[in-house]
Amino acid sequence: MNWLKSLFLSRRRFSDELIKSIQEKFEHFLKILDCNYRVLKIISDMEEKSQGEYLFDMSYIQNSRTEINEGMEQLIAELNILSGDRYRALRDRYREINHELDMLMAGGAAIEKDDYVVPFDMLGRERAFSVGSKNAQLGELKTNLGLPVPDGFAISAWAYKRFVEANYLQEKITDKLSRIDIKSYSDLVAIGNEIRAMVMASEIPSDLSDAIAAAFVELKKRNPSAKIAMRSSAIGEDTLFSFAGQYQSLLNVPPEKALDGYRSIIASKFTPQAIYYYLSHSLAESNLAMSVGCTVMIDAAAAGVIYTRDPVNSESDTILVSSIFGLGKYLVDGTLTPDTFLLSRNDGRIVRSQISTKAVCLRMSPDGGTVEEPVPAERQNLPSLQDAQLKRIAEYALKIENHYRTPQDIEWAIGTNGQIYILQSRPLQILRSKPTTRPVDINLFRQLASGGMTVCPGAGAGPVYKASSASDLAAVPDGSVLMAAHPFPGLITIMEKVSAIVTSVGSLASHMATLAREYRVPTIAGMQNLERFGNGDLVTVDATECVIYADIQNDLVEARKPEFDFFEDIGIFLILRQMLDRIAPLNLIGRGDTVFKPENCRTLHDITRFAHQKAMEEMFSRILRIDNQNYLGVTLKSKIPLKLTIIYIDRDISQMAPKGFITEEQIDSAPMRSFWAGVMKVGWPSAPPPVDFKGFAGVLGTTLSRSEEAGFSENSFAILSRNYMLLSLRMGFHFSTIEAMCSEEISKNYIRMHFKDGGASLDRRIRRIRLITEVLSRVGFECHSRADFLDTVVSYLDCDMIASLLYQLGRVTILTKQLDMALSSDEVTLWYTHDILKKLGIEPQSGETK
Amino acid sequence: MPEIKRVEEIMIPLNKYPHIPYWFTLRQTIAEMEKSELDINGRKSLPRVVLVFDEKYRLMGTVRRRDIMRGLEPEFLSSPSQQQSKWFNIQVDPNLMELSFDKVVIGIRERAERPVSEVMLPIVRTIDAGDHLMKVIYEMVSNDLSLVPVTREGRVIGVIRSVDVFHEIATLIL
Structure with missing residues (x-):
């Protein structure tokens, strides 16, 4: 009998080693799950912010991206550890998507190699990252819309990079900017002057100056009598952030002054107002390359x-x-x-x-x-x-x-x-504000002046401060009402300080107007007779109605407060939404190797989904070989006639199951217990078929091919730990995988189910997927379906909630067992949907009829 | 002289015809019959017969409206089947039901939860897709069937109903 004993012992040793290696893998698997849900949580927070009900700023977006990137890097690294570096292609795909995201941040991407100068004829809007939006759109209008646009060319961002690098400027600029306190106007002026002087003193490398000069000559040749204008076209300008009028334009530049003009426009990145604009939006100056457009001037x-x-x-x-x-x-x-x-x-x-x-x-x-x-x-x-x-x-x-x-x-x-x-x-940035509903009795207030036009609605109150040039701005007190004869550069730097702006000249269409709307300062332009106001007079400016009242009228300020649709109209909202397009949607829906390819990942969510799926396969493919099941598994003894092999990955349960089976009561995996309770509640829906009818069993009525029939199996398995469950259920021709984590840490908890196949014809299988989608959505799951495949998920719920959803899922699983067979029409499907909802204790939604 | 059609030209393909697994209840079978309107060349009707399959999608039997009604009948009304004839065969007066209608309804609801496999009928005849219409008529008449499963190479691919056969005859004659 010794040979038998040694065989038994070697089997035992084999299974111990296997369990150990599985447990090690399981550690990595859990880390992947952790990264996955950390990333998804940030994504859902970003989605919530994009709905417009919470305040956020540029640094929120940047921080979120940093956190996502950390999670993604770790996720991909862990997957490659688990798989022996099998998914290096996923890292490449991730970097590509990340690069697209960088491109969306204002000029956030590395500058791409391009020619130093590019004629407008060769530009379209897709070149905005190389020549700035202003130039790119001119090319677009000319080439794609056939609209009359002045002849010209762009000096690219690549040229800017050449200029900055040749003079070792970047480090010096970044250092100087880091010392600015943006609340201090004198800081902005002093440091801005230093940087501008540095830029103006820099040499343009000869290859670049030759290219610019040659392009100038060419342009002149085509338009002999023309004068040339040079305009800034910064990367990131005019897209998500307006930068309205922040940079310089030079009109009527003679060819011999072209290089000076070029330097001068680059230097205009460092005017006090431009510095204020990008620093106050948390934009990195180093990302804002300056392209320049040179056009024939229109007299x-x-x-x-x-x-x-x-x-x-x-x-x-x-x-x-x-x-x-x-x-x-x-x-x-x-x-x-x-x-x-x-x-x-x-x-x-x-x-x-x-x-x-x-x-x-x-x-x-x-x-x-x-x-x-x-x-x-x-x-x-x-x-x-x-x-x-x-x-x-x-x-x-x-x-x-x-x-x-x-x-x-x-x-x-x-x-x-x-x-x-x-x-x-x-x-065009549009203010979408709802008219205020709070009434206010303006007869109570003394009117001092009226007229002009609303540039940005709302009301603001405070002491009058009159300014006529940028030099007056350093002393603007917080909360004052700024009055000026006309807008002038630099006004932007006080926009977050003042409660209202009034100018006697100007219009809705000036750059100041664009900025005032961007910063939401109540502003009136074109109001006459401002001379009557003196510094320090207390006034209330009603920019909505274009009236100025005496004294501080807080009621009016409150009443005129526009209920902006937060961020609907400003760049930061757009940037978040555009980024989410490349982050949040799930495209990998389906099963099998044709769907789960790195190149099919179009968003970061797809990548996390891919990683999760592959990690699961890597983790469990070894366990699931039949001989392993015999070594490692025990069967579940239950009233439900479902052959279920259970494998515990966090401990040896041979003690618990000396005879090779455990009972329902012995299940101590939290998610499995809940799910199984749901299954038991409904009970197995069939009695064994009557004996008389077996005689006809030779006739198959399925549309499946013979080989698909071979896929029929009743062998299901569960891989369990105390908090985790991976359940692969095979019931007839249908197949579902339910994965769940149910722990004390809410952030780690989730349920994910895939559902696929069935024996009936495709239309009936699709009807069943629709039915399950409807039912599970009502239960509280988030469902993604495509044809007859369903991917459904919930996450970030406490243990009780996870347990109750698993219970419902167990019920739904049994209630829909081979239901596809019966779904011959939409009407029948609707009937079953209601029937199942009723059984689950969920009322049909109003408007739904039987 | 028009040619007489073959079975496959008249049959309803399986995927268009209602069918259920054998463990489904009478209640579900009723829903299936009441909610699956068939549209055959513009002629609409509700199915009188539903096919019953096993979990491996093999045809087991059929169930007709009257089989379901038989399944819903209170025990004391049901007439014994031929196989289990009793010694004393007493006909019960169905008017007795009026005595306690509420109870009867409750009883029907309860019995509606019985699996359809308890009332379904076995398949006695199938017919090949290539068979002649006259053969269908022969099978239907001699076995008193209103629906016959159609097979091809041993697989069920559809059903043929007496109403469609009748319609075919009508176009020939009228």
Whole structure:
């Protein structure tokens, strides 16, 4: 008998070793689960934020990404440990998706190699990361929409990189910026000056200067009499953040000044207002490469801005055109109050026009630069645009809006020859605020002034502070009402400090207006007679109604507080949503090797899903070989006639089951107990078939092929630990995998079920999936289905909740056993859906009928 | 002279015809009959017969409306089947049911939970998809069937109903 004993002992040793190696693997497996759910939790938090009910800022997005990245890196590393480096391709796929995410952050990606200069003809919007949005969109309008755009070329971000690296600038700049306190205007000015001086003193490497000079010559050759304008086109500008008017534009640049102009535009990244803008949005300066556009200048007879929607009143179905004589600069910098025209979006009819007095205009100077000229008195009050021109511009604008499918903020000019040109187009940021419902009795307040137009609605109160230039800004007290004759650069730096802004000149279409809306400062433009106010006067500015009242009227401030749809309209909300498109959706739905390939992962969620699936396969494929089941497993003794092999991975249960089986009462795995209780509650739905009927069993009525019939099995197994369950249920032709963790740590708990196959025809199987999806959704699961495959999950619930959902899942599993066979019509399916919901104690939703 | 059709031209394919596993209840079978409207070339009807399969998707039997009704009948009303004839065969007056209607309804609800396998009938005849219409008529008449399973190479692929056979005859004659 010795041989028998030794055989037994060697088997025993084999199983001990196997258990040990399985337990080691299980440790990695648990780490993968942990990473997986850590990542998914951050993703769901980001999704919640994207719904717009919570405040968040750029650093929230950055921190979330850092945490996700940590989790993803570890997840992929653990999977590769578990699998012996079998999934290196997954790491590559992850890096690709991550790169796409970097690209979405304003200029967050490494600058890609490109030519130093690129003609507009070769640009489209997809090149925005190389030449900045402004340049890329001009190329897009020209090549893809055939719109009139001035001839020109872009100096790329790659060129910027060359310039910065050749002069070793980046480290010095980053160091200087890190010393700025953005609340201190004098800091912004002093350090900004230092950096600008450094940039202006830097050499442009000869390969780059040659390329720029050659492109200039080419452009001049094509347009011999033309003057050239150089405009900033920073990476990340005009996309998610407006950077409205933050950087420099140089008009009428002679060829010999081109290189100085280039340096000067790069230096404009370091004006106090530009520094304030990116630091206050937590954007890294080093990511904001500067591209420059060089275009033929339009000697404008008139120029202006068109908004394809009213940015303050998005409900109204109108286009807003602002226009002045001469170059458009005096409009966007707020020097002049422009003519404004409201046109109907439907038929182009002029709904309202307001002609202002335009005493001066800006023209090109013959010897470079620009010059201010007086407008003859008889023309000052004439409309700067003819009706036909207005109509034409509006047509172009709607064409552009239609192309981008979002409202646009477009700069245009009309040459002295009457030709219209589009100079720039970018997404228009719209305030979506609900009208306040709180009434306030304004008769109680003393009105001091009224007029002008709402740039950003709301009300603010405080002492008046009058400013006329940037040098006045350092002393602006917190909470004051800033009054200025017209907007000037640098105003942005006090936008988070002041309670309201009022200017006597300006319009909705100026850069200051765009920024005021971005920072949500109640602002009125075009209010006359501001001289009557003195510094320190206490006032309340009602920007919604364009009135200024005496004293601090907190009731009014409160009543006018617009209920903004948080972030609907601002860059940070867009950036989060766009990022979530590449993070959150689950595309890997299905089973088998055709679906689970790294290249099929389109989002980070797909990657976590892939890793989870493969980890499960790696973990359990060894255990599941039949001979292992015999060594390691015990069977479950139950009233339910289901052949179930149980394998414990956290301990040896041979003591507990000396005869090779355990009873239902002995199950001590929390998730399994709950699930099995649900199964028992319903009970096995069949008596053994009557003997008389066996005679006909030779006739198969399935649509399955012979080989698929071979897949029929009644052998199910469960891999258990005290908190974990992996249950592979085979009931007839259908097959489901239920995985659950039920522990004290809420963050680790989850249930995941896949459901696939069935013996019936595809339409019936799909009906069953629809039925199960409906039922489980009502129970509280999140379901993703595709054809006859269902992937359903819940996570982040306490143990009791997990237990109760597993109980329901056990019931549903039995209630839908081979139900596909019976689902011959949608009506039958609906009947079963209601029947099962009723059995689970869930009321059908109102509106559902039997 | 039009040609007489073959079975496969008249049959209803299996995937269009209601069927259930044998452990389903009479209640579920009733739902199946009441909710599965058949649409055969624009002619709509409710199924009078449901096919019963086992878990390996093998055809076991059929169940008709009257089989279900028999299954729902109170014990004391049910007439004994031929196999189990009693010594004294007393006919019960069905009017007795009116005496306690509520109880009867409760009883019906209870009995509706019986598995269909208790009332289903075995398959006595099948017919091949390539068979002639006249053979179907012969099988239906001689075995008193209103529905016959259609097989091809030993697999059930559909059913043929007397109503469709009748319709076919009608188009020939009228």
